[in-house]
Every structure is written in structure tokens, then in C-alpha cells.
Amino acid sequence: MALITLTNVGKSFRSREGRSWVAVADFNLALDDGEFYCLLGPSGCGKSTVLGMLAGFSSPTSGRMELSGKPITGASRDRGVVFQGDDSLYPWLTALENVEFGLRLRGMKRTERRERALQYLDLVGLRGQEAKHPTELSGGMKQRVQIARALANEPRILLMDEPFGALDAQTRGTMQAELRRIWERMKVTVVFITHDIDEAIVLGTRVGVMTAGPGGTLKENLPVDIAGERTRADPRYIALYEKVHALVRAEVQRASARNAA
Amino acid sequence: MTEAPALDAPRSASFFARSLAGLGRGLMNGRAYFLGFFSLFFVWHVVAVYVVASVLFPPPYAVLLRGIELLQDGTLEENIGASLQRIVIGFIAGSVIGVPIGLVIGSFPLARKFLEPWTESLRFIPSVAMITIAVIWFGIGEPSKVFLIIYTTIFIVILNTAAGVGAISPNKIRAAQALGASARQIFFLVAFPATVPYILTGMRIAMANSFTTIVAAELVAANTGLGVMLWQGRMFMQINDIFVALVSLCILGFAADRLFRFGVARFAGRYDVTP
Numbered sequence: 432m433a434l435i436t437l438t439n440v441g442k443s444f445r446s447r448e449g450r451s452w453v454a455v456a457d458f459n460l461a462l463d464d465g466e467f468y469c470l471l472g473p474s475g476c477g478k479s480t481v482l483g484m485l486a487g488f489s490s491p492t493s494g495r496m497e498l499s500g501k502p503i504t505g506a507s508r509d510r511g512v513v514f515q516g517d518d519s520l521y522p523w524l525t526a527l528e529n530v531e532f533g534l535r536l537r538g539m540k541r542t543e544r545r546e547r548a549l550q551y552l553d554l555v556g557l558r559g560q561e562a563k564h565p566t567e568l569s570g571g572m573k574q575r576v577q578i579a580r581a582l583a584n585e586p587r588i589l590l591m592d593e594p595f596g597a598l599d600a601q602t603r604g605t606m607q608a609e610l611r612r613i614w615e616r617m618k619v620t621v622v623f624i625t626h627d628i629d630e631a632i633v634l635g636t637r638v639g640v641m642t643a644g645p646g647g648t649l650k651e652n653l654p655v656d657i658a659g660e661r662t663r664a665d666p667r668y669i670a671l672y673e674k675v676h677a678l679v680r681a682e683v684q685r686a687s688a689r690n691a692a
Numbered sequence: 693m694t695e696a697p698a699l700d701a702p703r704s705a706s707f708f709a710r711s712l713a714g715l716g717r718g719l720m721n722g723r724a725y726f727l728g729f730f731s732l733f734f735v736w737h738v739v740a741v742y743v744v745a746s747v748l749f750p751p752p753y754a755v756l757l758r759g760i761e762l763l764q765d766g767t768l769e770e771n772i773g774a775s776l777q778r779i780v781i782g783f784i785a786g787s788v789i790g791v792p793i794g795l796v797i798g799s800f801p802l803a804r805k806f807l808e809p810w811t812e813s814l815r816f817i818p819s820v821a822m823i824t825i826a827v828i829w830f831g832i833g834e835p836s837k838v839f840l841i842i843y844t845t846i847f848i849v850i851l852n853t854a855a856g857v858g859a860i861s862p863n864k865i866r867a868a869q870a871l872g873a874s875a876r877q878i879f880f881l882v883a884f885p886a887t888v889p890y891i892l893t894g895m896r897i898a899m900a901n902s903f904t905t906i907v908a909a910e911l912v913a914a915n916t917g918l919g920v921m922l923w924q925g926r927m928f929m930q931i932n933d934i935f936v937a938l939v940s941l942c943i944l945g946f947a948a949d950r951l952f953r954f955g956v957a958r959f960a961g962r963y964d965v966t967p
Contacts, residue, residue, distance in 0.1 A: 488866050508872030519863035523885045533871035536881070584871055 782841020
């Protein structure tokens with residue numbers, strides 16, 4: 432059985448003038464345990480809306496969402512979230528205290544949660560930085576803290592909303608390699624939102640391409656059958672890149688044609 | 693014995709260098725600060741002795757001598773103590789009442805709608821304008837002064853606290869929800885600490901206002917306090933006494949503000965953007 436299933440999920444909003452508009456429509460997806468699923472699409476297609484619903488920050492206006500057969504209602508610690516910006520970290524806490532925050536919420540003993548948080552800081556390569564506050568850390572380091580904080584809580588699934596979108600190209604490349612390494616070690620299920628085709632192929636085991644919004648839906652799922660280290664010179668990488676690029680380009684063109692009309 | 697110091701040497705050397713650099717910076721800052729204060733007294737001296745050259749404008753040393761005199765006979769301590777006590781009691785009471793109200797206004801839109809007519813109308817009455825009614829209601833003793841300080845403190849603290857709650861980024865709350873936080877945990881472990889820098893900033897402004905208010909209130913009706921000292925100085929033409937009171941206000945205000953800035957930096961400023 433799939434870990435997560437989305438059946439005909441839709442989300443519409445009502446604007447202030449009372450008109451309703453559709454952000455996501457008829458979204459169907461089944462995710463297996465241990466997958467690294469990259470959801471790709473042009474901006475405004477509703478991919479972040481899908482992630483927000485998976486996290487439980489908002490609920491769908493139609494359709495069903497289930498985790499291990501149970502309907503998803505509201506946020507819960509079985510779904511960890513990594514946000515794009517660093518504004519989700521708690522600036523009054525140190526890196527270590529940020530990472531152990533989830534454990535503290537459930538009343539774990541101080542020494543126990545310290546030890547666990549240190550393990551996860553070690554995992555994301557932040558050993559020695561535990562006493563620093565978020566303002567003293569670089570953009571990449573802050574995203575590492577976010578990843579450690581989410582993983583330390585041992586969620587069933589890790590939801591990542593363009594986590595490297597605000598980083599410079601150099602740091603982004605490093606973070607992608609790090610995330611890939613962490614995923615291979617932890618074997619946690621990941622849903623990763625991005626608008627970067629390269630990022631999706633380098634990271635994912637499967638890439639989902641969305642149609643242009645409004646009313647975005649899943650257009651196609653493509654498996655990424657490249658094991659081990661992924662290089663951009665690999666012919667399989669190039670072939671897949673071309674294929675995904677064509678899909679995304681078609682959607683962007685469709686959107687601009689519709690806007691022009 | 694031969695290995696260990698060699699390994700430790702570079703670390704301790706860099707630590708030493710860093711401490712020295714920090715000390716140097718601190719000294720430089722301290723010296724600039726000292727020079728700033730020195731220039732203040734120097735200009736005062738020059739203006740008083742050479743420009744104005746009148747008994748109506750005493751130079752710093754005359755004020756200092758008079759200050760020592762007043763300290764020795766105990767009147768300065770008595771007056772400073774009276775003013776300070778009123779400020780501290782009123783200020784703490786105003787903050788203790790104001791913070792929860794601000795948190796409620798910031799958290800619940802319905803509470804904001806209900807309470808805003810109160811805060812948004814009453815806060816425009818200057819506390820100085822409330823002196824007469826405070827004296828009529830509470831007499832010339834302590835209660836009227838404490839009431840006025842509460843009045844001058846509470847609205848600024850409420851406003852800043854509510855603004856702080858409004859400024860919490862939604863992702864801070866969402867992150868806590870995804871980590872399994874209850875509504876109660878979100879309030880105490882996320883919303884409240886995120887608001888602390890704003891609360892402290894509000895209190896800092898309120899503290900400055902408290903000084904204005906207490907002097908005005910004591911000028912009008914009181915038996916002790918720095919305001920009384922200023923008033924009596926005028927009545928009996930004791931210019932030096934007036935200046936002692938003014939300098940005391942400078943020092944007290946400066947010290948109180950430093951204390952708050954230190955607090956903001958220690959508890960929040962270093963960790964968050966202070967408005």
C-alpha cells in the first residue's frame with residue numbers, strides 16, 4: 432500500500448471581491464515509502480499549495496488525502512517540513528535548541544534530546560556549530576539546521592518547499608549533494624518542491640511535472656533510474672533533462688498564450 | 693610534556709590575540725565615549741564661565757559641589773529615591789498589565805476590534821493632561837503619581853506588544869505545528885519569545901516617558917521628588933539646586949536606558965531584529 436495517496440485533490444480560494452479561483456485541480460498521486468519525489472512546475476502552478484495541504488497547513492476543498500490509509504487533517508509531527516526561507520527558525524534559540532525543539536515539545540528528557548539533537552547536527556555537518564544562534568549562521572547552514580530539526584523529530588515523511596531556492600548556486604550544489612547523502616542514509620520519504628529541472632533530476636527518484644496554473648494538476652510522472660552518484664554528463668541525465676524541459680516549456684508557453692489572450 | 697604545549701600553542705595564541713583585539717576595540721569605544729562626555733562638560737563650562745558669565749547659569753563644578761552638599765545632608769537621596777520609587781512601581785505595574793492586553797489584542801482579531809477603541813482613544817490623552825484629575829481622584833500622595841506612570845506606560849507597552857505578535861512570521865508557527873506543538877505550546881514557546889524584543893522596546897520608550905511624567909506630576913503636587921526640587925529651586929532662586937536636579941535626571945535616565953538596552957541585547961536584540 433502506498434504511504435501517501437492524493438485522490439482528486441483540489442483547492443480553490445475566494446478572492447476579496449468574492450470570485451473564486453482554482454489553485455489546484457484533480458491532483459492524483461500515490462507515494463511509496465522511501466521515495467524521493469520531486470514536484471516540478473512553473474511558478475504559480477500550485478505546487479506549494481499541494482505541499483501546504485500535505486503538511487496540513489491548509490485543507491483541500493475537494494478530494495481526499497491519506498497517510499497510511501488515514502485521512503490527513505491538520506499538521507502533525509509525522510510530516511516534517513523544511514521551508515524555503517530561514518524565518519521558520521527560532522532566533523532566540525541556539526542551533527542545538529532549534530534542532531531539539533520538537534523533542535522538547537513531546538517532553539523528552541534534556542540529556543536524551545541533547546544527545547539526539549547532536550547526532551542530527553552531526554548528520555547535517557554542523558558539528559561544532561551547536562551553540563551558535565541562527566543569525567550567526569550562513570544561509571546554507573540555516574537550511575541544514577532546518578533539515579536537522581525536521582529529521583530529529585523522526586517524521587514518516589519530509590516535506591521540502593524549495594529549500595535551496597534562496598541560496599547561491601555554489602551553496603545550492605553542495606546542499607543538493609548533502610541532502611542526497613542524508614536521504615541515502617536515512618531512507619526517509621521526501622516530497623521536494625522545486626522549479627529547477629536540474630535539481631529535480633539530480634535529487635529525485637521520481638519527478639512529477641505540473642501543468643501551469645491556475646488550476647494546476649499533475650501532468651506526468653517520470654522515474655529517474657540513475658543509481659549512485661549523478662553527473663550532469665551522464666547521457667541518461669541529459670535525455671531526461673530534455674524530456675522534462677520540453678514538458679515544462681510547453682506548460683510555460685501555454686500559460687503565456689492564455690495570459691496574452 | 694613536550695607534545696601537549698606545542699599542540700595547544702596556536703589555539704591559545706589565537707585566543708589571546710582575539711581577546712586583545714576585543715579589549716582594544718572596547719578601549720577605543722570607551723575612550724570615544726569618555727571624550728564625548730568630557731566635551732559635554734567642557735562646553736557647559738566654557739558657555740557658563742566665558743559666554744553667559746551670570747549667576748543664573750552655574751558651571752559644572754559649582755553644581756557638583758552643591759550636589760555633594762545635598763548628598764551629605766540627605767535631601768538629594770530623598771528626592772531621587774521618591775521619584776525613582778514612583779517610576780519603578782508605576783512602570784512595573786503598567787508593563788505587567790500592558791503585556792497580556794497587547795498579547796490578546798495581537799492574537800485575536802475580535803479582541804482587537806473590541807479593545808482598539810479604548811487604546812486608540814485614551815492613548816492620545818497625554819499623561820500630563822491627566823495630572824489634575826489624578827490629584828483630584830487620588831490626592832497628592834503616592835497613588836496619584838503611580839496612576840500617572842501606569843497611564844504613561846501602559847499604552848506604549850500594549851501597542852508594541854500587539855505589533856510584535858503581528859510581526860511573527862507565519863512559518864514560525866507552522867514549523868511548530870509540523871513539529872507537533874499544541875496551541876498552548878505555540879503560545880508560550882513560540883509567540884511569546886518572538887514578541888519579547890518588541891515588548892522590551894516598548895518598555896524602553898515607556899521608561900523615557902515615565903521620567904517626563906513624574907517630573908511634571910511632582911511640579912504640580914508633591915512633597916518630595918526631583919520635580920519638587922526643581923519647583924523649590926525656582927521659588928527660592930536656588931539655581932544650583934535646579935541644576936543638581938537636572939543633572940540627576942540626566943544620569944538616572946541614561947542609566948535606566950542603558951539597563952534596558954543591555955536587556956534587549958542580552959535577551960533578544962542579538963537574536964532578532966529590534967524595531
